[in-house]
Amino acid sequence: MSRSAAILLAAGSGRRMRGSVSDKVLAPLAQRPVFTYSAAAFAASGVADYYAVVYRDRQQLTALAAHAPTPSVLVKGGRTRQDSVMNALAALPSDIEFVFIHDCARPLIQPDQLRALHKIVRRESAVILAHRVADTVKERRDGDRFRTLKRDALWAAETPQVFSRELIVRAYQRVADRELLVTDDAAAVELLKHPIAILENTQPAPKLTTPADLAWLEYLLTRSPIA
Ligand SMILES: C[C@](O)(CO)[C@H](O)COP(=O)(O)O
Numbered sequence: 001m002s003r004s005a006a007i008l009l010a011a012g013s014g015r016r017m018r019g020s021v022s023d024k025v026l027a028p029l030a031q032r033p034v035f036t037y038s039a040a041a042f043a044a045s046g047v048a049d050y051y052a053v054v055y056r057d058r059q060q061l062t063a064l065a066a067h068a069p070t071p072s073v074l075v076k077g078g079r080t081r082q083d084s085v086m087n088a089l090a091a092l093p094s095d096i097e098f099v100f101i102h103d104c105a106r107p108l109i110q111p112d113q114l115r116a117l118h119k120i121v122r123r124e125s126a127v128i129l130a131h132r133v134a135d136t137v138k139e140r141r142d143g144d145r146f147r148t149l150k151r152d153a154l155w156a157a158e159t160p161q162v163f164s165r166e167l168i169v170r171a172y173q174r175v176a177d178r179e180l181l182v183t184d185d186a187a188a189v190e191l192l193k194h195p196i197a198i199l200e201n202t203q204p205a206p207k208l209t210t211p212a213d214l215a216w217l218e219y220l221l222t223r224s225p226i227a
Pocket of ligand 1: 012081103156158159173183184185207
């Protein structure tokens with residue numbers, strides 16, 4: 001039976017929270033630290049046999065260790081998100097075949113979505129959770145010249161992003177060799193021209209990025225389900 005791991009990223013700088021909380025993944029959300037929602041969803045789903053929790057500093061390490069699912073290793077984050085992911089990939093046991101990579105600033109992830117992603121990655125080797133873009137998106141070309149992107153083809157990437165271990169390690173090796181900066185893991189896999197499956201998320205699932213997101217997330221977590 002193949003074994004899977006989850007990399008739980010908690011080392012982000014939280015710069016865009018503009019000092020409103022000392023640590024966004026440990027900030028209280030409906031009375032629990034933000035991090036615990038992702039940890040609980042993964043534990044309930046049963047998709048991961050092993051966890052790598054990526055922390056930023058010693059203070060955070062102690063708090064995260066208390067909430068980390070088991071068995072887990074705590075891994076020091078790097079300067080950028082991709083450095084953190086690479087550190088965590090290097091810390092996984094050798095028998096892990098599939099890897100979930102999840103931003104813990106996305107606390108609305110659900111166990112049934114994790115199970116669905118797990119099923120798809122076994123077939124496709126690369127799958128991400130994403131939602132359709134509702135706005136019309138403009139790309140600034142130069143100065144005040146814009147190009148309007150074809151909305152039907154646009155998806156907003158979320159996490160988890162799930163890959164065969166061999167594929168994601170090779171993809172990040174390519175990123176390192178070319179000294180590129182990527183903002184998600186799928187972008188690394190795209191460099192290898194490997195197809196990426198999408199599991200559409202039809203529910204709003206914002207990433208905690210700015211102070212206003214906390215209230216929005218709290219509302220989404222505590223509201224009664226809509227049909
Ligand atoms: C990976 C990601 O969540 C996909 O939307 C996003 O790119 C992470 O961005 P961040 O700036 O590292 O929070």
